[in-house]
Amino acid sequence: MGKAIEMAQVAKSYDGKPALKEISFEVREGSCFGLLGPNGAGKSTSMKILSGLLEPDRGSVSVFGRDVRKSAREIRQQIGYVPQGITLYEKLSAFDNLAFFGEMYGVRGSALKRRIGEVLEQVGLADRAKDAVEKFSGGMKRRVNLAAALLHRPKLIIMDEPTVGIDPQSRNHIFEMIRSLQQGGVTVLYSTHYMEEVETLCDELAIIDHGEVIAKGELGEVLDRFGMQAVYLELQEGGALPPVPSGFGKPAPRERGWVLETPSPLDALTAWASACKARSLKVKQLEIVRPSLESVFLSLTGTTLRDN
Secondary structure, eight states: OOEEEEEEEEEEEETTEEEEEEEEEEEETTOEEEEEOOTTSSHHHHHHHHTTSSOOSEEEEEETTEETTTSHHHHHTTEEEEOSSOOOOTTSBHHHHHHHHHHHTTOOHHHHHHHHHHHHHHTTOGGGTTSBGGGSOHHHHHHHHHHHHHTTOOSEEEEESTTTTOOHHHHHHHHHHHHHHHHTTOEEEEEESOHHHHHHHOSEEEEEETTEEEEEEEHHHHHHHHOOOEEEEEESSTTOOOOOOTTSOOOEEETTEEEEEOSOHHHHHHHHHHHHHHTTOOEEEEEEEOOOHHHHHHHHHSSOGGGO
16 A cells, blocks of 8 residues: 655744654555644644645655645645634535635536535535534534535545544544545544544554654554553442552553553552452453553653643
């Protein structure tokens, strides 16, 4: 399978302050690639360079084998860009907004009208086509933004923090759309600071911090290489606090239970089982689980992602 994106030693500064420090990563065609990092890490700058909205100070960028600077017009026809901010005309209807963006992409006439109906159906807003966007929730507006990026049937979708501040229904709908797009052969570059979204959606990722890529590769490979193994405990009594097995640190809450990160997961599991038995606690689930992206980021930077 070919490469949808290649960024090599790309650097960009604003007023002498570096936003990107010679970052490099590749994205396979048909994959969902996560660009993970805190706000201000350089994710949006990377997205804009890939989309042709910014020029790098140095380094090379190619999309589907074409140099972004030399073939900007051709590349823009292959990219659907979903920006972090809402870029819609509030007084216009969803249909009229999409008509405007469709013409910008070169889609016109009956083909545009038909395509607007298709993308509104995709994002679950076909029944709101004639409603003014100002009446929509934040999540619905983001879904219209996504619909606009799909109008010209791009081969690559670039999504910059698409779920910030939206409702769970819209978030789930966007996730379903990403999976559907992938099944149709579309490549997705997904930028976010939500680790659980990358773990849910992405095949590969790059972790970026302070303008530098600090880890990259297949999700499982990155977790195994940089993360610490863990043991997960869930008790029958949901609100009960777990015992703390001696010598293994303090467990942290995760989902409906607790997780204990340790370089000796088998010993920790045995100790935790013994501690539960000694306190007559009924165990619902006790197992060794793979490391989390949270632990990977912590091990690489010394801080949690949301503290940045």
